[in-house]
Amino acid sequence: MENFEYQCQTKIIFGKExxxxxxxxxxxxxxxxxxxxxxxxxxxxxxYDRIVESLKKANVEFVExxxxxxxxxxxxxxxxVELCKKEDVDCILAVGGGSVIDSAKxxxxxxxxxxxxxxxxxxxxxxxxxxxxxxLTISAAGSEASNATVITNEDGPRKASSHGNIRPxxxxxxxxxxxxxxxxxxxxxxxxxxxHIFERYFTNSKSVDLTDKLCEGALRSIVKNGRIVMSExxxxxxxxxLMWASTLAHNGLLGxxxxxxxxxxxxxxxxxxxxxxxxxxxxxxxxPAWMRYVVKQDISRFAQFAREVWKIDECCDEDMAIQAIxxxxxxxxxxxLPTSLSELNIYNEKFVEMAKICAGSxxxxxxxRLKSEDIERIYELAK
Numbered sequence: 001m002e003n004f005e006y007q008c009q010t011k012i013i014f015g016k017e018x019x020x021x022x023x024x025x026x027x028x029x030x031x032x033x034x035x036x037x038x039x040x041x042x043x044x045x046x047x048y049d050r051i052v053e054s055l056k057k058a059n060v061e062f063v064e065x066x067x068x069x070x071x072x073x074x075x076x077x078x079x080x081v082e083l084c085k086k087e088d089v090d091c092i093l094a095v096g097g098g099s100v101i102d103s104a105k106x107x108x109x110x111x112x113x114x115x116x117x118x119x120x121x122x123x124x125x126x127x128x129x130x131x132x133x134x135x136l137t138i139s140a141a142g143s144e145a146s147n148a149t150v151i152t153n154e155d156g157p158r159k160a161s162s163h164g165n166i167r168p169x170x171x172x173x174x175x176x177x178x179x180x181x182x183x184x185x186x187x188x189x190x191x192x193x194x195x196h197i198f199e200r201y202f203t204n205s206k207s208v209d210l211t212d213k214l215c216e217g218a219l220r221s222i223v224k225n226g227r228i229v230m231s232e233x234x235x236x237x238x239x240x241x242l243m244w245a246s247t248l249a250h251n252g253l254l255g256x257x258x259x260x261x262x263x264x265x266x267x268x269x270x271x272x273x274x275x276x277x278x279x280x281x282x283x284x285x286x287x288p289a290w291m292r293y294v295v296k297q298d299i300s301r302f303a304q305f306a307r308e309v310w311k312i313d314e315c316c317d318e319d320m321a322i323q324a325i326x327x328x329x330x331x332x333x334x335x336x337l338p339t340s341l342s343e344l345n346i347y348n349e350k351f352v353e354m355a356k357i358c359a360g361s362x363x364x365x366x367x368x369r370l371k372s373e374d375i376e377r378i379y380e381l382a383k
Contacts, residue, residue: 001206001207002257002259006252011171014174014243014244015173015175016174019051019135023055023058025170026058027058027059029091030091033061034087034089034091034104035055035064035093035095036066036093037094038068038096063089068103069099070099070276071273072106072150072151074106089111091132095134095137096136098142098192101149103149104134105129105166106149106162109128109162112130121160125164127164129164129166133170135172138178139175140188142192144171145168148161149163159269161265175243178239179234181233186226187230187332187337188281188284191280191335194287195280195283195287197254198261201216201254202294205259208257218254225239225245263368264290267286267364270355270358271341271346274350277344285343288328288332293378293381297368300317302320303318303324306323310323340383341383351379354379355372355376359371
């Protein structure tokens with residue numbers, strides 16, 4: 001097991017009607033808040049009205065910025081930064097899924113910075129930010145308790161991540177708010193949360209039995225409850241288990257004491273930057289291809305994955321490993337997700353360019369250190 005430091009400051013408020021506590025929690029962070037959300041679905045559902053009522057009841061003044069889209073855009077982040085500075089905002093309330101939360105985090109960092117907020121996505125560490133609170137509406141990205149944000153620069157196109165002192169101060173998780181999430185969005189979310197666990201599970205670190213079991217148990221629960229919600233979208237218990245799993249998958253706990261990989265996320269980020277596809281759909285395509293490419297790095301770990309997650313009968317480790325990769329791909333297909341780039345009419349015209357951007361000036365990932373040529377081959381395997 002590797003040395004580690006772990007601190008997750010996010011207060012989790014879980015359960016029915018908990019969104020009504022948003023004003024009370026924001027009041028602890030400041031007196032004027034930026035209310036940040038997406039395209040307006042929270043108004044159709046009535047959630048917006050409940051949030052506004054809660055803010056008013058807590059005597060919190062607010063300004064609004066809507067318009068967040070999947071693969072959140074730098075242009076809207078910059079608009080939010082200027083709005084926060086102009087209005088002297090104290091804190092930010094993100095109401096939505098991972099894209100809204102990531103946008104809010106980037107705005108929070110930019111609002112207390114004198115330079116270009118994109119600096120944080122070119123290597124500068126985020127050391128301070130306006131505090132962010134969350135009302136989560138989609139189980140997927142885990143951004144509600146992570147120290148990371150991912151933003152798309154439309155001028156590139158380039159999609160990049162940043163890390164630092166940006167964990168939300170609180171996250172309100174009411175599984176009922178996910179009832180109206182479409183099957184496609186639900187499936188994308190399931191792939192996203194599984195991918196966050198894969199990035200930690202496939203490691204070269206030794207003697208990590210405890211976190212292995214946590215990862216395996218979380219994956220089994222996601223598979224079980226994912227199948228339930230696809231046919232019973234208003235099954236509270238299944239939605240609740242998925243919502244909590246998405247948070248645990250990315251709040252850092254499952255990666256404690258182990259070297260993490262993160263190559264597949266980098267590879268997918270180029271797909272969603274160039275083609276604007278859903279992040280979860282891209283991960284469902286890339287991860288099985290990555291697994292096939294790196295499986296020989298540690299056959300026994302993939303055999304363990306087969307045995308503990310997919311309950312594949314004991315045979316030789318290599319056969320078990322290959323079966324586990326196919327089971328993963330089959331599960332994504334079962335959810336209705338694409339598992340090849342050709343299904344999205346993406347071919348090899350930009351593979352070389354995307355691979356070079358992903359690898360940068362060196363290599364990507366830790367389980368296997370991938371050069372741009374390796375990444376190009378993974379795109380080819382994903383065709």
